[in-house]
Amino acid sequence: MRPIIRGPIPKDETGNDIIFTKYSRSRRYLIDRIGGYCSYCERKIEASLAVEHIQPKSREPELELSWDNFLLACTNCNSTKGDTIVALPDFVWPDVDNTFALFTYDDSGIVKIPDNIIDDNL
Secondary structure (H helix, E strand, O other): OOOOOOOOOOEOOOOOEOOOOOHHHHHHHHHHHHOOEOOOOOOEOOOOOEEEEOOOOOOOHHHOOOHHHEEEEOHHHHHHHOOOOOOHHHOOOOOOOOHHHHOEEOOOOOEEOOOOOOOOOO
């Protein structure tokens, strides 16, 4: 999983934070910053790349327009999570964690956890 840099909320032409009135308007800024890739499966998506809410907007409506709650996701990854509330510390996040250090890929493309990672929950 490649780390991504979403960065701080984008600024308008006068240097003020952009206030999103529709979450879909953040899509172009997200693509410009993290590329046209799904934040979860890393597939390059030419079309249908959705603004993904880390915490679902249906369950956390106060985060629906929050820049810090946005990532990009393909249709499959976006629909897999659904409206499940996420316990943020229980997961590895490509915009927060050093995911290059947490995963290795073997020659066949299988994702593995390196032997030097110690976690009582594994």
